[in-house]
Amino acid sequence: MLEPFQYEFFVRGLLAATMAGGLCGLIGVYVVLRRMAYIGHGLSHAVFGGAVVSYVMSLNFFVGASIWGFLSALLITLTTRKRTIGADAAIGIITTASFALGIALISRYKTFTRSFDAALFGNILGVSTGDLVAIAFVTVAAIIVVIVGYKLFLFTAFDADVARVYGVPTAWVEAAFSLILAATIVVSMQVLGVTLIAAAIVIPPISARLLTDSFKRMILLSTGIGAFCGLGGIYISYFIDVSSGATVVLFSAALFVLALVYNSVKGKLPAAKARRPLGKASGLRDK
C-alpha cells in the first residue's frame, strides 16, 4: 500500500495532483454556476496553443501560456458581446483556432512533438519541482482571490446584470476570474492534460451541488472532492498503469455517481427541483 511513496516522482506527482484537483474544484464552482463549462473546455485547448507558441518563442511556459489563455478568455467575452455571434460559436472559433495553431507548430517542428504528449493527456512522471511550485503558487493565489472577492464573485455568479446595478465592478470580477481560470488550466496541464482538465473543473462542483444547497458549503465540498479525486486518482494510476489525467477523471466520475445515488436515495434533488417550470417556481403555489 505504501510502496509508491518511496519514489520521489510519485510523491511529487501526488502532491501536484491533489493541489491541481482542489484548485480545479474551487474554480470549477464558478465555472459551473455561471454555466461556463464550455469555456473551461475551450480554454484548456486554447492554452495548449499558447504553450506551444511559448515553447517556439523560448518564453517561460507558465507565463506565456497563462497570458495566452487570459487573452483568449477576454477575446471570447468581447466576441460574445456582439449579439450576432453566440457564445458557443465564439468559443468554438477562438479556442479551436488556438489549438490548431499549437498542432500546426508541432507538426512543423516535429522535433519536440513528444514533449507535448504530457500536455495533452497528463503525465505524472513529468511533474518537476518547478511545476509543483507553480501549482502551489496558483492554488494559494486562487484561495486568496476567492476569499477576498467572495461576496463579489457570489453576486456576479448569481446575477451579473443585477450585480452591476448594485455597484459590483463586474467587468473587473470577470477579468480576475478569467486570469485565475487561465492560470489554473496552465498549471494543471502537466498532471491532467488539456483534453481532460474540463472534466476536473466540472465534475467536483456538480457532485458538490448534489450534496448541498449552500454556496459556501458547495465551495468547500467541491475543493475537497477535487483534491480527493486528484489524490485517489494518482494513487490508483500507479497500480493500474494508466495515464494520470484519465485516472483522476474516471475516479471523479465514480464519485459523481456515488453523489448522485446518495442524492436520489435521500430523495433530495435540489437542481432538478429548482428547474421546475417557472409557474410553479414563482407563484402558482402557496405554502
Next chain:
Amino acid sequence: MQLTGLTCGYEGRVALSDVTLTIMPGDFLGLLGPSGSGKTTLLRSILGVVDVYQGQVLVEGISPEKRRPRAGYVPQLETIDWSFPVTVQEAVMMGHTMSNPFLPWHRRSDVRVAAEIMDRLGIGHLAQRHISELSGGQQQRVFLARALVSSPRLLLLDEPTAGVDIKTRDDVMHLLHDLNHQGVAIVMTTHEINAVAAHLPSVVCLNTRVLAAGPPEEVFTPEILKLTYGADMPVIHHDGLTLVAERPHLRARNARRGPLHDPDTSGHAEDHRA
C-alpha cells in the same frame, strides 16, 4: 429625480427616445407599455447602467453614472436562476455586497439590519431555506428584502406581480404601499392595467417614448391606450373605478363578422360613471 430629453439604449440601439419625467420623493409610479416598449430600460437609466445618447438623468442633482443613487432594484422573478445554491439569507445579504466588498463575512450591523427587514417582510423564519423552496410571494419578498437592506430612498421594481396568484399580488402591492407611506419613492413596471396600475397614484404610458403621464383616471383613455398598445381598448368608469377592457382580439374577430355580432357597436369608451 429628473429625466430630461433622455434618449438611451444598448450598444448603439435606441430603446427610449426623448423622455422627460420628474419623480419626487414619496411618489408611487407605474410604468405601462407593451413588451419592448422601454419600461425596463427606463428603470435601468435611473441606475446609470444604460448607454445615454442624448439628454440626461439626474438623481438628487447628480448623474447616476457619477454616483450610484441610493436605490434598490428588484428584477423580474423569471430572470432569477432558481437552481443557484443560495439560501434566503445569502440572497438577501447580497444587497450589502458593496458596503464591505473585500471581506468574505458581513458586518454584524449589516446582518442585524437584514434580519430585521426579513422579519418585517415575514421571511425571517425562512433564512436558511433554499430560494427555490419558497412560494411566489415569499420569493418576491426575498428580492424586495435584498433591495431594502441598504435603506434606499427609491425602489425600482421590474414587474413585481408578474406570474403570481391574486393573493400574492395583493400582498406584494400592500407591502409596496406600506413602504411608500414610510417615504420610499417607488417606480414599478407592470402589464396589469386593472389589477395593479389602476390603483396607483400615477402611471406613465410608454412605447419607446412617453405617451402620457398622470393619474390613471386621466391617462387611461381609449386614444392613449391605442397609441400605447396599438389596439382598441374601451375604458369603463364605474363607481369611482377606472377599468380597461382588454379584448382587442374579440373586437377584431367581431369586426370581421360585421356590426351585428359586435356587442359594442359604438367602438368608443362607454361611460357608466355614477
